[in-house]
Amino acid sequence: xxxxxxxxxxxxxxxxxxxxxxxxxxxxxxxxxxxxxxxxxxxxxxxxxxxxxxxxxxxxxxxxxxxxxxxxxxxxxxxxxxxxxxxxxxxxxxxxxxxxxxxxxxxxxxx
Amino acid sequence: xxxxxxxxxxxxxxxxxxxxxxxxxxxxxxxxxxxxxxxxxxxxxxxxxxxxxxxxxxxxxxxxxxxxxxxxxxxxxxxxxxxxxxxxxxxxxxxxxxxxxxxxxxxxxxxxxxx
Numbered sequence: 001x002x003x004x005x006x007x008x009x010x011x012x013x014x015x016x017x018x019x020x021x022x023x024x025x026x027x028x029x030x031x032x033x034x035x036x037x038x039x040x041x042x043x044x045x046x047x048x049x050x051x052x053x054x055x056x057x058x059x060x061x062x063x064x065x066x067x068x069x070x071x072x073x074x075x076x077x078x079x080x081x082x083x084x085x086x087x088x089x090x091x092x093x094x095x096x097x098x099x100x101x102x103x104x105x106x107x108x109x110x111x
Numbered sequence: 112x113x114x115x116x117x118x119x120x121x122x123x124x125x126x127x128x129x130x131x132x133x134x135x136x137x138x139x140x141x142x143x144x145x146x147x148x149x150x151x152x153x154x155x156x157x158x159x160x161x162x163x164x165x166x167x168x169x170x171x172x173x174x175x176x177x178x179x180x181x182x183x184x185x186x187x188x189x190x191x192x193x194x195x196x197x198x199x200x201x202x203x204x205x206x207x208x209x210x211x212x213x214x215x216x217x218x219x220x221x222x223x224x225x226x
Contacts, residue, residue, distance in 0.1 A: 004153070008151075042219065046216070049214060088154070092213070099213075104153075
């Protein structure tokens with residue numbers, strides 16, 4: 001079983017729509033959760049972090065965490081073509097240097 | 112400019128060559144990491160250094176040899192690599208490794224091709 005699972009996509013949404021990206025993880029002891037955006041040929045860039053159950057909003061981005069369901073999601077409101085990228089979910093346990101990444105979901109925002 | 116600089120950006124090497132990847136961070140961080148990113152696979156953690164001490168070796172083959180002379184510099188020495196080692200090698204840094212809220216900042220990576 002993969003430790004962090006994401007649908008590889010591509011997830012295609014029209015410009016202006018809400019894009020919903022999902023991630024599940026296997027380690028119940030996981031404490032911190034991150035979303036990275038990676039444009040083609042570029043390095044991952046941190047866009048959101050979340051540590052407690054509920055929602056966390058930052059501009060057009062909202063991260064949602066449900067530890068009971070071992071589920072974390074990223075919502076992108078008013079999607080723009082410039083949001084087209086691969087979104088990586090990353091999870092860290094409570095006593096580890098390891099940040100475990102999912103394979104990423106490719107998002108395509110159609111003009 | 113992310114504050115983490117990697118050189119070279121691209122590297123092509125034969126299986127008998129010896130080469131080194133270099134990473135430098137200008138963020139005042141104390142932890143540095145090497146990750147491997149292969150096509151269609153998750154980022155794989157290779158090594159972690161915290162305050163110049165290696166704290167994680169994720170079962171990496173000995174043909175990859177890391178070196179961390181100080182908290183700002185990290186090297187990955189390569190020798191007798193295999194074609195399956197071709198990948199994007201990413202360096203990252205964080206304030207202090209091992210705390211749960213650590214945020215990683217990545218360099219631009221070295222795209223390695225082993226012929």
